Structures are given as C-alpha cells and as structure tokens.
Amino acid sequence: MTAPQYPAFHSATTSTILNRHGQASKFRVSNENLPGDMSMRQTSPTPTDFSQPDQSLDFLRNINVTDMDAATSALETLLQGMAISSPEPLGQLRVLEEVRPALDYVMGEVSKRYASRPLPPLSNEEETLQQVVRLWRLMENNYGFVVQRLALQDESSHQDKRALLCQRRLRYHSLAMIEFFRAHQEIPADYWRDLHRLFATAERAGVASVRVSDPLNETWAAQSAQECYIATLLIDAASPYSRTPCEFLWLIRWALRFAPHCTLHADRQPGNASSYLLSPEADFGLRPALALPADTPARSLETTRLASHIQVVVAQLKGGVSASSLGLGEDCVQPACARLLVSLYRPWGLASAGRRFPRTAAQGQIRVCVEPAAVAFFMTGKPFTQPDDVQASFNDFTRTEAMLALGERVEDIAGKENYLERKALELGYVQELWDVLDQSVTGFRLMRADGSSRIDHRQLIGLRTDARARMMLAEISWLQYQQRGTLCAGISMLPGPPMVLAVKLLAADRRNGREPFRLGFLIPGVPVLKTDPSLIVPAGWFAAERRVEVRADEHVWVAQMTRLISRGANFDRIGFTRQESAATGQPENAQ
Structure with missing residues (x-):
C-alpha cells in the first residue's frame, strides 16, 4: 500500500474529550499534552476547533502518516473532536471523505503489529487492536451523526447522500469486525446484530443496491451497501480463523470483488438446500440452509452465479492468465492464488459449510506437545541428537514405537511412562492439557481455559489421547481466542503412526x-x-x-x-x- 502524500506533521494536538462522567464539552485543543516530542513540532499555538470543517481539514493536512503512532493519535483526536463538536453536516461529510485514504493507510500499517499471529486478549498488542477498532467505529459513528443532522434539515437536501452514507456506515462497521478476524479473536457481542440493522436501514431507505463511488475498493472503485454487507458475510463464511495473514488479505479483497455475483433474497428460497440462510435478528452471520429451524425468520443468500464465476477464474488462472489481470491483486502469486481460490469454491460457490467427516460431541482431555523436539522425545523415549552412529541412534525407536504399531509390548511402553515424564521435565519438554469439545475421524476441536499457550496457527504439534497412548502428529487448522480469554483450536490429524x-x-x-x-x-x-x-x-x-x-x-x-x-x-x-x-x-x- 502506497502512503498518501500529505505534508509533514506540524501541529497535531490532543486534549481531553470527555470528562470523567462521560459528558461532552466544547472541544478545542492545545498541544501541551502531546505524546513524546510532538509538542516541539508546533508552528502555531492556535488550537483547533473541530466544529469548523476548514480547521479540521487543516489539522488533517498536517498529519505525517509515516509516523504511525503520532498519526494514529492525531486521527483519533480529529475523529473524536468532530464526533462531539457537531460541525455542519455536509462540512463534516467532506472532512470524513478526506480522512479516508490517510486512515486506511495508517490502520493498514498499524494492524501489521498483531496480524502475524493469533493475538491473546491480554497480550501487549491488545491495546493496538482496540485502538484500530476504536478508529473504525469512530468513522462509523461520525457518518451516523451526519445522517442524524441531515435528517433534521430539509428532506430534499440530502436525498443524493443517503446511499453513500449507508454504504460508509456499513463499511466501517465491517472493518471493525474484520480486525477481530485478523487477530483470531471472537467477534464481540452485538457486532453482528448491529451489522444487520445497518443494512436494514439501507433497505428501508431504498438505497441498499445503489452503488456509490469508493476509491478504496481496489476492484470496482465503487460499492453498494448490499455488496458491502455480502462481502462481510462471505469473509465470515470462508473460515477466516484458518487463514494465514497473506491469505486473509487476499480473502478480504476477493470478498469485495466477488460480492456482486451473489443474490440476497428477502426470504427463504424453497427447495434450494445449497443456499445460505441469514437471520436478521441473530448475533451471527450466514448459516447453512439446514442449520436454522424452519420456523426461524430468515432470508437466503444465493451463490449460484458466484460458483460459475469462480470456476471461470480458476480455469483462467490454470491457463496462464495473471491474477492481477483478473482483479485478484498484484501481490497474488501462483500456485498459492489458485489453491486458495479453489478452497473458497465450496463455502462461496456451493454455499456449503458441511464437513467431509461430521463432528460428534466428546469429553475428556488431550495431552498436547507444541514443540517438535518434545514430540520426538515422547515418540522415541530420548532427545533428538545428531546421528553420528545411525544404528545406536535409532535402534531404540524401532524396538518400541514400531512394535507398538504392531500391537506388541504395549506394557513395556506403559511401564516406562513415569520415567519419560521425569526425563521430560528435566529436558523442559511440556505436555499441555486441553479439553476436548468434539471430534471427527480426522481431528478434534479443543479448548484451553488458559489462553497463554505458545501454540500458533498452522503449527505442527503432537497429541496423546491419554498417558499410555502413542504420540501422533497434528496440525493447527484454526485458532480463535474467545472474549473471556479461552483459546479454541481446530486440530487436523496427520496419518500415522509417524x-x-x-x-x-x-x-x-x-x-x-x-x-x-x-x-x-x-x-x-x-x-x-x-x-x-x-x-x-x-x-x-x-x-x-x-x-x-x-x-x-x-x-x-x-x-x-x-x-x-x-x-x-x-x-x-x-x-x-x-x-x-x-x-x-x-x-x-x-x-
């Protein structure tokens, strides 16, 4: 992403916005409370009055977006200042539209601090996540305030603004939700309900399908409220917690690109079991057609056209057409691009979240080794060393694990368990206890109440179903930190015995x-x-x-x-x- 060209930061300023009781006061800023050495950069002691759009624009133009911390603080100051100072609505809308490129760039860079791996709720970067979400919500709220104040004016004066305001509010609410996907954290309560209500507002206004200019949409440079809504639903349906950071970026972009190929119906479509259903009052997104009871009020999302389109795009990729020319992005490379798109065909094209092997409820605990060296130790009974003597190094393994695989001498392994546990402690090899939520033929869904595990997305781990069982290999297929701090994980078993x-x-x-x-x-x-x-x-x-x-x-x-x-x-x-x-x-x- 290329940095927008703004002048260097000269006069960004901060001040208290709400008093300790949460009551708003007239918002003017002086720069005596600036973080770090920012107060030394001022060229004028004149405070900014955010009720005046021209002053807000001057403030924006003096933000240096290459200084991420200062820019984030300044953008938050600007948005909060306008939120409580009630500028003239069309002037406020003009400022918000000018803010968008700078905010998009800065938040994209700042979010990289926690995007590389799942973010525990109490980690050092949690405040960074909350700040990014706060800024997206401030944009959503500011557009909402414009809607409220325009509604008090002559009805005919803002008819042409309805579609844009509805799309922008939906867009910034969805961006806040996307940050939790990016951080592998559970979506907070009521976020989905708020998204559904924002779309219902656009429908009531009769502008849900009206496209408006959106330069930040890489593919179309335009978007309707309905397309924004569907894109958010597609992201959720595509198992975002199972994606790498690179895949997730592509996923967001492609959801925007493919959303126009979906059809949102006002009610259930009879006889179409391949459609997703959507409950407008529920605090979740799409569900397979058979997942919602027949008496639940629901509407359906039809993805038949999207299925055909994905097939065409995949065929073109395999035929040598570049991903960039197909609108998938300049950074999309083969074969990873086609592989990800094929994996999205089932959830996006067939509207199917079904599993090859169904899960069944289960209880109990599983022992998890998160380090390969520990996994090897519990398989062989000794630490991994350089094999100077091949026979001596591996003969012991063949006399235990290999025989166990044939069903022989199991009692020998069981008898050595206490020794292995003591030796593992000496070597620092740890087995964590995870609770089993359910299981299938090929894996488990596990939960750990203490979310401080060193586990990472797509990490190779070892599993033992009990103390006497053989250690097996598995891969973390998805991770999600829940709001209460627990860690849930999807585990995909590798064929064995390894x-x-x-x-x-x-x-x-x-x-x-x-x-x-x-x-x-x-x-x-x-x-x-x-x-x-x-x-x-x-x-x-x-x-x-x-x-x-x-x-x-x-x-x-x-x-x-x-x-x-x-x-x-x-x-x-x-x-x-x-x-x-x-x-x-x-x-x-x-x-």
Missing part, C-alpha cells in the same frame, strides 16, 4: 558435511485415504527436485522433493520419491 527422522539438505555435490542434521518425520501412506508417504521437514525447505539425506533406523537414503503438500508455521510437508541410497549410491524402490 516415524522420527534425521534430515539434512544435500548440496549440489550431494554432500554437505558442514550442515547439521535436523529433526524430521515420515508420515506413512494410508491406502484407505488414498494418501502417499510424505516427509515433514523444517519450514522453508521445499523446492522442486531438492534432495534430502534421510537417516532412520539403520537405513540411510535420499528423498527427492516432488511437491509441497502443505506449509505450516514451523514445517513443510512434502511429497517425495526415494531416489537412491546415500551410503551405497544404489537405487532403491520409489515411494
């Missing part, structure tokens, strides 16, 4: 003795699930045809990478062919 490996990238000459071995895992193929064997290697290792030396048990062999199956926060899962023996140079059977 095997611990030592892996090392091979140099061009096939040998690179200077590089140490790293911890890896072999995921066996499962014919029933039609999956081939795969390797888990450190994050960032994948490159087509790159070779990896693998050591496990007494075997030493070379794996040549063929494809990237998935990329997580701390691992790459890759398909491979077993090329040749690293020790003898003789070919071995491909896997």
Whole structure:
C-alpha cells in the first residue's frame, strides 16, 4: 500500500474529550499534552476547533502518516473532536471523505503489529487492536451523526447522500469486525446484530443496491451497501480463523470483488438446500440452509452465479492468465492464488459449510506437545541428537514405537511412562492439557481455559489421547481466542503412526558435511485415504527436485522433493520419491 502524500506533521494536538462522567464539552485543543516530542513540532499555538470543517481539514493536512503512532493519535483526536463538536453536516461529510485514504493507510500499517499471529486478549498488542477498532467505529459513528443532522434539515437536501452514507456506515462497521478476524479473536457481542440493522436501514431507505463511488475498493472503485454487507458475510463464511495473514488479505479483497455475483433474497428460497440462510435478528452471520429451524425468520443468500464465476477464474488462472489481470491483486502469486481460490469454491460457490467427516460431541482431555523436539522425545523415549552412529541412534525407536504399531509390548511402553515424564521435565519438554469439545475421524476441536499457550496457527504439534497412548502428529487448522480469554483450536490429524527422522539438505555435490542434521518425520501412506508417504521437514525447505539425506533406523537414503503438500508455521510437508541410497549410491524402490 502506497502512503498518501500529505505534508509533514506540524501541529497535531490532543486534549481531553470527555470528562470523567462521560459528558461532552466544547472541544478545542492545545498541544501541551502531546505524546513524546510532538509538542516541539508546533508552528502555531492556535488550537483547533473541530466544529469548523476548514480547521479540521487543516489539522488533517498536517498529519505525517509515516509516523504511525503520532498519526494514529492525531486521527483519533480529529475523529473524536468532530464526533462531539457537531460541525455542519455536509462540512463534516467532506472532512470524513478526506480522512479516508490517510486512515486506511495508517490502520493498514498499524494492524501489521498483531496480524502475524493469533493475538491473546491480554497480550501487549491488545491495546493496538482496540485502538484500530476504536478508529473504525469512530468513522462509523461520525457518518451516523451526519445522517442524524441531515435528517433534521430539509428532506430534499440530502436525498443524493443517503446511499453513500449507508454504504460508509456499513463499511466501517465491517472493518471493525474484520480486525477481530485478523487477530483470531471472537467477534464481540452485538457486532453482528448491529451489522444487520445497518443494512436494514439501507433497505428501508431504498438505497441498499445503489452503488456509490469508493476509491478504496481496489476492484470496482465503487460499492453498494448490499455488496458491502455480502462481502462481510462471505469473509465470515470462508473460515477466516484458518487463514494465514497473506491469505486473509487476499480473502478480504476477493470478498469485495466477488460480492456482486451473489443474490440476497428477502426470504427463504424453497427447495434450494445449497443456499445460505441469514437471520436478521441473530448475533451471527450466514448459516447453512439446514442449520436454522424452519420456523426461524430468515432470508437466503444465493451463490449460484458466484460458483460459475469462480470456476471461470480458476480455469483462467490454470491457463496462464495473471491474477492481477483478473482483479485478484498484484501481490497474488501462483500456485498459492489458485489453491486458495479453489478452497473458497465450496463455502462461496456451493454455499456449503458441511464437513467431509461430521463432528460428534466428546469429553475428556488431550495431552498436547507444541514443540517438535518434545514430540520426538515422547515418540522415541530420548532427545533428538545428531546421528553420528545411525544404528545406536535409532535402534531404540524401532524396538518400541514400531512394535507398538504392531500391537506388541504395549506394557513395556506403559511401564516406562513415569520415567519419560521425569526425563521430560528435566529436558523442559511440556505436555499441555486441553479439553476436548468434539471430534471427527480426522481431528478434534479443543479448548484451553488458559489462553497463554505458545501454540500458533498452522503449527505442527503432537497429541496423546491419554498417558499410555502413542504420540501422533497434528496440525493447527484454526485458532480463535474467545472474549473471556479461552483459546479454541481446530486440530487436523496427520496419518500415522509417524516415524522420527534425521534430515539434512544435500548440496549440489550431494554432500554437505558442514550442515547439521535436523529433526524430521515420515508420515506413512494410508491406502484407505488414498494418501502417499510424505516427509515433514523444517519450514522453508521445499523446492522442486531438492534432495534430502534421510537417516532412520539403520537405513540411510535420499528423498527427492516432488511437491509441497502443505506449509505450516514451523514445517513443510512434502511429497517425495526415494531416489537412491546415500551410503551405497544404489537405487532403491520409489515411494
């Protein structure tokens, strides 16, 4: 995002806006209370009267948007000042329209502070999140005040402003909601109800489908209130808590792009089980058609046209057409772009949130290891070390885990559990206890009351269903911090039982003795699930045809990478062919 061109910050000022009882007072500012050294930058002691639009515009033009903290503070001062000082409504609207590019840029940059990983409610960046949300809501409220004051004037004087004001209010309310998606936090109570009510207001005014100019909409440069509303619903339907920061940015942009291809009906559409339903009085978004009781008042969102459009776009991408020329964005790269769009076909094109394997209610607790080294320890009974002697390093693993996989000597593993627990504590390996909410054939939905876990989105973890069970590998498919501070997670199990490996990238000459071995895992193929064997290697290792030396048990062999199956926060899962023996140079059977 390119920074808007504004003059350097010279006179941004702050002052108390509300008294301790929350009562508004006449808002003028002096810069004696400026944060940091900002008070030294003033060129004039004249305070700003935010009831005067011209003074507000002068204040805005003196904001340096490259100083994020100062710019955020100044923008909040400006918006709060106008909110309580009641400027002339058309003048206030003019200022708000001028504020939009600067605010969009600054909030986009500031939100990066918490966008890279899930944000616990009590973390250091929580105030940053709240400040960004506060600014979006201030924009929404300021446009609302314009609506209220225009309504007191001659009705004919603001007919042409209704569509714009409705779209802007919806847009800034949806941006506040999007910040909670971005931070992997639960949407606060009543946010969805407020969104539904704002759209109902646009419908009552007869302007819901009227498009207005919106330069900040990258694809269309215009948007209606209905398109803004549908875009927010699409973002929620696309599992935003399961997306990486990059995917989430694309998701927001594409929701705006594809919203015009959806149809919002005023009631249920009989016989159309593929439609989403929407309850206007509910504090949530879209639900599958069968999820709401028949007697619940609801309207439907039809996505048939969107399904066809997504198919066309995917075909064009596969045919070599650039993502930017299709309106997907200059930063969209292949194959990640097509892969994400294909994953959106089911929730967006088929209006289906159904699961391949249904969840069933479950209770109890599961032991979770969040560090791969701890996972390997509980699999093998010893810490991972450099395999100077292959036989000595891995023979113990084959005599325990491999036999356990065949159903033998289970009592030996159980008898060693106390020893393993003591040894793990000495090494600093921790098993966290998570509560099971429900489960399916391929995973679990878990909850941890203490949300301070070191877990991250798309992280490789280990799971044990009880103290005697074998450690299995899993991936965090989504994370959500709830408002009360608990952490919920979706867990996708990897096929098992896995095997611990030592892996090392091979140099061009096939040998690179200077590089140490790293911890890896072999995921066996499962014919029933039609999956081939795969390797888990450190994050960032994948490159087509790159070779990896693998050591496990007494075997030493070379794996040549063929494809990237998935990329997580701390691992790459890759398909491979077993090329040749690293020790003898003789070919071995491909896997």
